[in-house]
Amino acid sequence: MTHTTxxxxxxxxxxxxxxxxxGASIAGPALAYWLHRSGCAVTVVExxxxxRAGGYPIDIRGTAIEVVRRMGMLPHLRAAHIGSRRxxxxxxxxxxxxxxxxxxxxxxxxxxxxxxxxxxxxxLLHARVRDDVEFLFGDSITTLGMPGRGGQAAGPGVDxxxxxxxxxxxxxxxxxxxxxxxxxxxxxGPEEQFHRYLGYCFAIFTMPNTLGLTREVTMWNTPGRxxxxxxxxxxxxxxxxxxxxxxxxxxxxxxxxxxxxxxxxAVFADAGWEVPRMVAALRTAxxxxxxxxxxxxxxxxxxxxxxxxxxxxxxxxxxxxxxSSLALVGAYLLAHSLATRRDHTAAFAAYERGLREFVxxxxxxxxxxxxxxxxxxxxxxxxxxxxxxxxATLPSAPARPAHSALTLPEATAWPLMS
Numbered sequence: 303m304t305h306t307t308x309x310x311x312x313x314x315x316x317x318x319x320x321x322x323x324x325g326a327s328i329a330g331p332a333l334a335y336w337l338h339r340s341g342c343a344v345t346v347v348e349x350x351x352x353x354r355a356g357g358y359p360i361d362i363r364g365t366a367i368e369v370v371r372r373m374g375m376l377p378h379l380r381a382a383h384i385g386s387r388r389x390x391x392x393x394x395x396x397x398x399x400x401x402x403x404x405x406x407x408x409x410x411x412x413x414x415x416x417x418x419x420x421x422x423x424x425x426l427l428h429a430r431v432r433d434d435v436e437f438l439f440g441d442s443i444t445t446l447g448m449p450g451r452g453g454q455a456a457g458p459g460v461d462x463x464x465x466x467x468x469x470x471x472x473x474x475x476x477x478x479x480x481x482x483x484x485x486x487x488x489x490x491g492p493e494e495q496f497h498r499y500l501g502y503c504f505a506i507f508t509m510p511n512t513l514g515l516t517r518e519v520t521m522w523n524t525p526g527r528x529x530x531x532x533x534x535x536x537x538x539x540x541x542x543x544x545x546x547x548x549x550x551x552x553x554x555x556x557x558x559x560x561x562x563x564x565x566x567x568a569v570f571a572d573a574g575w576e577v578p579r580m581v582a583a584l585r586t587a588x589x590x591x592x593x594x595x596x597x598x599x600x601x602x603x604x605x606x607x608x609x610x611x612x613x614x615x616x617x618x619x620x621x622x623x624x625x626s627s628l629a630l631v632g633a634y635l636l637a638h639s640l641a642t643r644r645d646h647t648a649a650f651a652a653y654e655r656g657l658r659e660f661v662x663x664x665x666x667x668x669x670x671x672x673x674x675x676x677x678x679x680x681x682x683x684x685x686x687x688x689x690x691x692x693x694a695t696l697p698s699a700p701a702r703p704a705h706s707a708l709t710l711p712e713a714t715a716w717p718l719m720s
Contacts, residue, residue, distance in 0.1 A: 318343040324443050324485050325478035329612030329629035331427035334435045336637030344435045349442040353428055357420030358506050358541050359384055364705030366627035369634045378426050384417045384534050391690055392522045396575040400690035441466045446488055460607050474646055475608045481598055483614035489605050500619055502595040504545040505566055507587035511540045522575040526678045529577045542580050547678045551594050562592040595619045597665055604650035611636050622667040632657055638711055660708040
């Protein structure tokens with residue numbers, strides 16, 4: 303049985319505070335690293351049987367670069383940096399519209415911001431904590447409850463029942479289990495009340511690189527539809543990406559993989575370029591990921607002794623390119639707040655105060671042009687193509703303020719930091 307404390311969570315304690323984190327992707331292991339450094343006994347539970355390798359490329363920008371530097375991971379991430387060189391845009395018949403420097407398009411800073419495979423980042427985070435933190439793979443939280451209070455996680459400890467049948471009590475529980483968080487649902491209610499649908503569906507999968515693409519992205523567009531092939535390094539494998547405008551979330555497709563494949567095939571039935579080959583490949587792809595583009599917007603990120611971090615609390619959507627960066631920054635600030643305050647309620651409040659504006663700025667990127675690459679009308683597509691041709695003749699743009707608009711508190715104030 304895991305040891306628990308019955309009073310407020312102290313910043314400097316002889317008995318180690320116990321924390322359960324649900325989710326072992328990005329926010330979860332990052333939070334585990336900092337909580338362990340501040341003296342907590344941490345367990346991470348992950349429903350998958352193992353870490354997910356590979357994965358589509360993600361960005362680490364602005365303030366998040368400072369987080370990974372403080373974790374000692376920056377040299378490793380620079381070594382894993384993909385460094386896409388060009389993004390080439392095609393029209394309906396496959397002819398070139400514009401070829402744009404990747405940094406200019408993303409609003410990132412060459413030589414500073416990073417682009418890595420999601421699986422590489424997850425593996426590096428796991429390597430930083432695997433010897434110090436307990437991982438429970440192939441398991442998940444079934445119920446949360448405070449002892450003797452009718453299931454309310456608000457008293458001296460949180461009773462946790464796992465799908466495996468094991469039962470433990472922790473001082474705190476943190477949901478880092480993604481946009482479709484079960485932790486959030488169990489404490490705050492159905493996802494629908496927090497989910498802001500942005501009008502797009504997307505699919506990601508891998509397929510053979512028969513075009514000889516290297517360190518580049520090629521994207522085909524018609525109004526309301528886009529198809530992209532993403533070459534990571536000189537790999538013989540491509541990341542394929544299909545997205546389309548859909549007025550309402552396709553509820554049936556979200557629940558059934560075959561319905562997802564049928565929907566994608568129907569939407570792209572008359573598409574040109576390499577899209578027919580992409581649609582054929584997704585039929586047999588064993589790594590198809592289908593979802594809607596959406597955000598999570600919540601009035602509060604905690605209740606009692608349970609809090610949320612990363613996409614579970616404030617998913618910004620892939621249209622912003624900031625999901626992983628927000629996860630890293632949020633994990634750092636949550637751990638810092640817990641390490642420097644005696645009471646978890648005050649710590650959770652400080653975490654929200656310190657991060658809320660940064661989250662709002664990053665989520666607002668979708669309203670200030672984040673979806674520009676996926677226009678839904680012929681007129682919008684023409685405007686976008688004109689903008690792309692202009693970018694092709696300009697130097698890389700500086701990083702957008704939303705990426706770097708937060709100054710991190712110093713980690714040296716934490717207990718047990720060396």
